Amino acid sequence: MRSWRKLLIDTWGALAYKPAFQAASEGRTTRLPGSVAASWVPEEDRRRLAAYTVLAAYDTNQAAALLGEHGDNRREYGDASLIVDQTLSHLLGETQQIVVDGAEGDTAAQAREALLREWAQAEHLRLRMQYAERTAVLLGDTVYLLAWSRAKARPVLKTIDPGFYFPVLPEGAIDADEYPQRVHLAWEVPEDAATGRKGILRRVTYELGPIGDGGTRRTYPWSSQPSTITCYLTDAEWDLDQVDRAGDIDALSPARARFRSNGDGEVLNRLDLQLDFIPLVHIPNTVNGAEHYGQSSLLSVAQLLDDLAAADTDSQRASATTGSPIIGLSGARLPVDRRTGNPLPVEVEPGMVWPLGDNGQLSTVDTSAQLAELRAYVGALRDRLSVVTRLPASVLGTVSPSEVPSGYALQLSFGPLDAMVRSMRLAREAKYPLLLKMVQRLYQLGGVLPPGDNPRATISFGAYLPTDQATALDLAARGVQAGVLSLETAVRLLVGAGFPIKDAALEVELLRRSSATAA
Structure with a gap:
């Protein structure tokens, strides 16, 4: 009965079997690094941050460290990283191209498409997408942040680690696409003993609220209807030793805060950004129903990866005893330490000869059969990994294309991968048009684009399957x-x-x- 009471079914439930994850999600002492269980982290976000840390450990071949001393000799050969990289490659396709509706025949749309492509090149959009989308595939989410740069006269784009992302979702929200009215980006800066700097907590907050006292109206260049809403930016920091008394991330005391300034000398304490939207886009990796967060591509295979690492470890140990077998000797004249009279350790080398007595015997322990079984078991685990991740063996590199009976059979093997990629792209179908809409609005705010409605623009992902x-x-x-x-x-x-x-x-x-x- 107690186990049922502790059962929590959510996006990260697949990692509940790991003691380190369970301890961190409950705020108890844990081996997980960082501020997963820090006092300022809201209770509902601890499981998410703990999951991010565990998944990152898999990606860097350090998942065995979560086992403590039991994982010191565990082998990890990069299977998790391979799954993430191959999934990312097929998700993005061969090309990523900005497309504006009507650009085939409309001169204005063509000019808008050219501007957005110039912006993408200047902001290294494809490079940032590689990093951001790999984070989404690995952790389940990624975040883009936009801001207008007066020096560059264009919107600037940043990618944000989802572990820094703390949205304040509306009360009773049942729609995953419901946009938060307030978003915090928060992280800890450790103390520096050399300079005497204390550890601090930094929080950047974007919040939608009424303009001024609530009665002021403003007409934005992208809309003909006056609005009473604007976006406020606050950038503050707190000493970590005072955070416990200040509250969690959404209730930190302004009285203990130190507010930062921007390049123009403006204090970032509810600075009016002259926007009626939060210039931040959160992209989930999967379509996840009513959940705000997406699901990592590694969650469903976490236990498989553990079993594969254990099998690889056993196989490596068996190969060591097969290559250097255990030898038993009787009736042999072994070298003796002249000082102690004890036999010296015997090393097996090529060409070595041991003289045996009349009843002497030499026997070896043959572990080649066990090694063959272990290798077969590893192969079975890899086949299961291919099935569960929906990545065909030819994609994971475990089958040579020459071994495929026909091109039609190869095409059929891509069926699960095709369904997975279509679903992942569907999760992003509304997100990248939203990002490019914000880019156009920031250009309007900077006076580069004229006022008025903006055409729909999106990022088209190229082909990801072999085509004739x-x-x-x-x-x-x-x-x-x-x-x-x-x-x-x-x-x-x-x-x-x-x-x-x-x-x-x-x-x-x-x-x-x-x-x-x-x-």
Whole structure:
């Protein structure tokens, strides 16, 4: 009965079997590093932070450290990191391209698309996406933060560790997409004995609230309707030795805070950002129902990874005894220590000869059969890992493409992977358009773009499965010739098949010019 009372089913329940995770989530003493169980961390966030730490340990081949002394000799060969990297590669596809609705034929939309692509190049968007999305696949979530830079005259983009992300969700929220009205970004800065600096807790808060006293209205350049809402920014820090008396992250005492300033000398204490939205986008890794947070791609295979590490460890030990077998000698003349008269340790070397007496015997312990069984067991675990992660053996590198009976059989093996990637991309379907909408609004706020409605823009992920380009080209050509496919649709079909077309709209324009010249 007690075990049922302790059962908690949530996003991170798959790690409940780990004592270190359970202790950290309950705020007890734990081997997990960092501030998982710090007093300022809200109770509902402790399980999430503990899960992040455990998952990061798997990624860096340090999960055995959570076992204490029992894991000192545990082998970990990078299986978790391989799963994360391969999942990320197929999620993002071969290309990531910004696309604006109507850019195929509308000059204004083409100009907007060109501006967003220039911004993406200047802010190294593809590089930041690699880091952010890998974090999402590994931990379950990632966070982007935007701000207007007066010096650069463009929005600047940062990626935020989800362990620093503490949203204050609305009371009674049952929709995972419901946007929080207040978000904290908080982390600890350890003390520095060399400079005498104390340990501090830093908290950056974005909060939506009424303008001024609540009666002021403001018309933002992206809307014709006056608004009474604005976003306030607060950046403060507290000494860690005073945090216990100040409360948790959402109730820290302003009286003990030290407020920071920006480059213009403005004190960041409820600074009005002149925005009616929080310039932060949280991206979950999976579609997770009513849960705000996503699920890591490693959660479902955590126990499999532990079993695989244990099997690899046993296999390594068995290989050691197989390569250097245990030898038993009787009736042999062994070297003796002249001082003590005790036999000296015997080392087995190639070419060594032991003289045996009339009844002398030499026997060895053969562990090759056990080694073969262990290797077969490791192979079975890898097959199960491939099934549960929905990554085919050819993707994980455990099967050579030459061993696949046919291309059709290979294509069928990608079915589970295809379903997984489609689901993961669905979880991001509304998030990247939201990010690019914020970028356009910040450009309007900076006077770069004119006031008015902004066209929908998104990031299109490229192909992630092997494609038959000859078949795709033939299909596109026949579709256009028969009049059942537009030229724009045909070009997008070719882009999806992996053809090196960087700009679909420009490609359509070039094709039309070529057709007109030929005519």
